Amino acid sequence: MCFNLPNINRGGYPFIIIFFIASCIAFSISWGLGMTCLLPTLLCIYFFRDPARIIPENTDFILSPADGVITKIDEVSHPDAKEEKKLKCISIFLSVLNVHVTRIPISGTVKEMHYKKGKFVYAMNNSSCNENEKQVIIIEYQEGKEIIVEQVAGFIARRIVCNLQISQNVKAGERFGIIRFGSRVNVFIPTDLAIRVNIGQTVIAGETVIAGLNQEGEKLAYNVI
Template structure:
């Protein structure tokens, strides 16, 4: 890897128009007052990094589920999948990854499977780290059938700052582990509802890397992992 690769990342096409807008505003700010222009430069660089889309090394071992998002594990609890996915009333273990405005916001498929249903629901824009955000906020939900017939749900949730969920996929498509399936603009969260009987291999507060960090192993009977902040 080149040294420049550490700082210069590919940018998703969705971000080009936003970077252009920030750059245009920055040019105007320089005309008004130079210090304001430099603030604009900083914000333009931040916008570019927000829409970065880095290459990830995706684990290929059968049965491994990876994180769908960069961020921090904010919730691990039992919950019923969104009603619009028609997955029944029985609770499943839900793992939530909270993304700050400094995280990469391109979301990736946790595990290989077929999209059986995509359901968008408008809603509020509460802080995405809150539990009630799963019920009240704007969301886009995917019901994915795995190769062994089991199903998972992946839910993109808009946050306090986020105002647009951008899906890249539709029902019937087959996705591979780590494949990009959408992004959320400017702060948000992604929930994963695990198959029954599967324990997560992550803990609250753990930092996640989309497409790389192992979230669960469908072939393991290891109990849920615990961690301690030190």
């Protein structure tokens, strides 16, 4: 029988090693204690899995940056209070069972990055978008045109990892970080772009098209919550 281990994000190895060593020690004491300690090891392997994805080649697509469920689609003010323009916000909730590796939604250049301190409200609540600790990334995909991606911490997720740098050229679908143990990712796009997803829809990072630069074709209806 062939058993294939899943690809693991490198950020998970310290946790997996620690729990594995603890399991070995526990097994030397008793079988029952060893099995109890082995469970966290298996859960870490599952949580930090990093499966390969088939990235669409169409450069007019904006891809989902995270696995999860769309919980909010709304027209909002620009996250930067100095900017007066409106943007569309697509918010994705990640449960502890989702893959937490985040991916670049569109090819371009990292224009700005800001880490904002905040609370650790349960990420399922839409209020967490404004209140929680977050990593803000601004990607310029065309001259003068940009989208904003926010990695938002949650009640359990208190560690945001972002491997990007300002002025870095990025490609749609590339891995750029991870949020540990339940969280939310927000994408802010110009209001004139067509939304391709609906509230309640399950999306896959690097594969699901959430919006398009090309305005041709029917826009999908969506509800605001």
